[in-house]
Amino acid sequence: MTTNVLYEDTLPGGRHWSLLMRKGHVLRLTDLNGGANVGMLFYNPSMPLERINIPDTLKCQHTFKLTAGHCIYSDMGRIFCSITEDSLGWHDAVGGTCNRALVERKWGKRTFQDYRNDYYRNGMDSFLINLAKYGLGKKDLAANLNLFSKIVTDSEGNLSFVENYSTAGSQIALRFEMDTLVIMHTCPHPMNTASEYPLAPIKYQIEPAATVQDDDLCMNSRPENRRGFMNNTLFNLGCGDHCHDH
Amino acid sequence: MIIESKLQADDAVYREVVKAGDYWLHKVKNGQTFRILDLEGNQAADTLFFNANDTSERYSAMDTLREQGNVYLTGGSKLLSSQGNLMLEIVADTCGRHDTLGGACATESNTVRYALEKKCMHACRDSWMLAVAENPEFGLTKQDITHNINFFMNVPVTPEGGLTFADGISAPGKYVELRACMDVLVLISNCPQLNNPCNAYNPTPVEVLIWD
Numbered sequence: 001m002t003t004n005v006l007y008e009d010t011l012p013g014g015r016h017w018s019l020l021m022r023k024g025h026v027l028r029l030t031d032l033n034g035g036a037n038v039g040m041l042f043y044n045p046s047m048p049l050e051r052i053n054i055p056d057t058l059k060c061q062h063t064f065k066l067t068a069g070h071c072i073y074s075d076m077g078r079i080f081c082s083i084t085e086d087s088l089g090w091h092d093a094v095g096g097t098c099n100r101a102l103v104e105r106k107w108g109k110r111t112f113q114d115y116r117n118d119y120y121r122n123g124m125d126s127f128l129i130n131l132a133k134y135g136l137g138k139k140d141l142a143a144n145l146n147l148f149s150k151i152v153t154d155s156e157g158n159l160s161f162v163e164n165y166s167t168a169g170s171q172i173a174l175r176f177e178m179d180t181l182v183i184m185h186t187c188p189h190p191m192n193t194a195s196e197y198p199l200a201p202i203k204y205q206i207e208p209a210a211t212v213q214d215d216d217l218c219m220n221s222r223p224e225n226r227r228g229f230m231n232n233t234l235f236n237l238g239c240g241d242h243c244h245d246h
Numbered sequence: 247m248i249i250e251s252k253l254q255a256d257d258a259v260y261r262e263v264v265k266a267g268d269y270w271l272h273k274v275k276n277g278q279t280f281r282i283l284d285l286e287g288n289q290a291a292d293t294l295f296f297n298a299n300d301t302s303e304r305y306s307a308m309d310t311l312r313e314q315g316n317v318y319l320t321g322g323s324k325l326l327s328s329q330g331n332l333m334l335e336i337v338a339d340t341c342g343r344h345d346t347l348g349g350a351c352a353t354e355s356n357t358v359r360y361a362l363e364k365k366c367m368h369a370c371r372d373s374w375m376l377a378v379a380e381n382p383e384f385g386l387t388k389q390d391i392t393h394n395i396n397f398f399m400n401v402p403v404t405p406e407g408g409l410t411f412a413d414g415i416s417a418p419g420k421y422v423e424l425r426a427c428m429d430v431l432v433l434i435s436n437c438p439q440l441n442n443p444c445n446a447y448n449p450t451p452v453e454v455l456i457w458d
Contacts, residue, residue: 049388055349058409060358064347065407075371077354090407094317094347096308101330138302139389141328153403157317190312228358 007206013199016126016185018133020045021176021206023236026084028205031148034168036200037189038147039097039123041131042072042080043181048136050076054093054143060224064153065090066145069221071177071228078235079228080180082218084209085173088166092146095161097123098190107188107197120197126185134181147172148202149189161191175209175218177232249321251338251423253279253457260456264291266449267438269373271381272456273298274426279337279457281423282434284398286450288414290437291397292350292370294390295325295333298429301386303327307346307393317403319344319395325424333430338423341416345401347409350374350394351439360441370394370435377433384431396437397422399444413443 006025010032011017021027029038044050053075061070068086071079083091103109103122110120123144131140148166151159188198212219212229219229255261258281264270266289274280282291297303306328311317313326321339324332349355350370357365371391378386398416403409438449 053349053355055347055393056352056355056358059348060355062409062411063407064403064409073355073358075352075354077352077356077358094308094311096306096312099330138328139387143308143393152405152407153317154405157403159311159315159317224358227362230362231354231357 004207005205006208008203010201010203011184011186012201013186014121014197016121016130018130018181018183021180021182023176023178024209025176026207026209027174027176027182028207029147029172030203031166031168031170032201032203034166034200035164035198036148036166036186036202037192038202039127039185039187040145040147041127041142041183042074043134043136044074045179045181048134048140048181050074051140051142052080052144058093061222064094066093067091069217071218071225072145073228077228077231079177079225079232081174081176083172084175084218085171087171088148090150091172092149092151092189093143095146095149095151095189095191097127097144098187099124102190103197121185121187123185123187123190126187127183130183146189151191161189161193163193177229178235247321248340248342249338250340251281251421253281253423255455257457258455259458261453263451263453264434264436265451266436267368267373268436269377270432270434270436270454271377271384272432274430274432274456276426276429279423279425280432281421281455282397283419283421283453283455284341284416285418285453287418287420288398288416288446289450289452290399290439290444291452292435292437293395293397294392294433296386296390296431297327297333298431301384301390301431303329303331304390304392305333305395307395311346317347319346332427334424334426336422337425338421341398341420341422343400343415344422345396345399346394347403348396348399348401350435351437356441364441367440368438370437373435373438374433396444411442411444414446
């Protein structure tokens with residue numbers, strides 16, 4: 001695997017970054033010390049009004065959790081990326097992200113003035129900072145992924161955060177099926193119960209993806225995904241999404 | 247939680263029937279109460295809320311679910327905005343459970359869920375696109391069309407992480423009533439979906455009532 005890595009870097013805990021992933025490449029994320037959370041949003045760089053849509057993603061795959069075999073959809077019926085590998089079995093897409101008030105309520109306040117770059121960042125500001133770099137703003141926010149985090153419901157629908165879920169070395173691989181602007185942060189999951197602001201670094205690596213074969217795990221995990229891949233094929237032909245008759 | 251309303255329809259300051267497949271975009275003022283009445287039963291009302299004075303603040307499904315610690319909306323639920331402010335409260339509910347995970351149907355998601363050939367069937371997000379196009383005075387665009395509530399829809403989550411689409415638990419005459427805690431714009435798509443049981447395969451009208 002290592003020989004295929006085109007680029008790798010580390011994102012410390014409680015930080016944010018963004019990058020453009022090209023179609024046909026894998027973004028591999030590794031929880032270095034355990035307890036990571038990666039808040040993540042996706043946009044179509046050529047048409048940022050097309051963005052991650054969690055309701056469509058969950059609904060079309062009849063799932064609440066995300067794991068290997070699942071695809072992450074845009075609001076235009078296309079697949080940003082497929083989860084081709086996952087050592088954990090559950091990633092959250094429902095908890096949302098922490099904002100300034102939540103971080104202060106749970107973990108107190110650390111300002112830049114007092115703590116320099118160890119100040120407490122929050123997920124909402126992290127998303128907004130990175131979105132603004134691409135001319136996007138508050139209205140462009142959407143429900144986000146929380147990779148490496150798990151929240152479950154009981155039979156009454158009560159939600160709870162699973163503590164100590166992701167262990168050191170846990171890994172997820174996202175294979176991008178179209179060019180995608182990736183906005184991400186490593187701020188804590190908003191339901192994290194830790195008494196101290198959790199700082200969990202991740203490693204991210206970019207690798208070339210093998211060509212998608214007809215027996216592909218993600219394309220075949222549900223009939224819906226085969227149709228999602230067809231929508232991507234049409235988009236990549238330059239046909240957009242209204243040319244299904246061609 | 248089932249909560250019956252004490253409000254009388256005769257006292258409402260506004261009443262309007264929203265036909266199946268139509269949208270309804272209306273301002274509800276801080277302190278007003280409005281009701282969505284499922285006239286014929288099993289009808290999904292896909293609904294978005296915006297702060298009427300700054301539409302970049304809007305209903306947030308994720309913040310609402312997380313802060314109430316439960317994945318369903320019901321009587322007593324407090325609907326929070328993307329900035330963590332209280333927008334509305336469900337003050338009466340005779341249905342008992344409403345979905346806010348499943349989102350709204352779209353022509354594009356219909357191609358994925360059902361068949362590529364379903365792309366020309368009427369869908370909630372098309373109704374919303376027409377709503378923003380026909381009502382430019384509100385300054386809404388596609389950016390504002392986000393993660394909604396499906397009133398009267400039943401989408402159970404399993405402890406194993408599954409999402410199921412169950413038959414509706416609504417019935418003729420069931421309603422949900424919300425009190426606005428700020429001036430809000432309400433954008434409803436009375437769902438035209440014909441491919442699944444969310445409207446019992448027969449979309450029907452809902453009525454909207456407002457009280458001061």
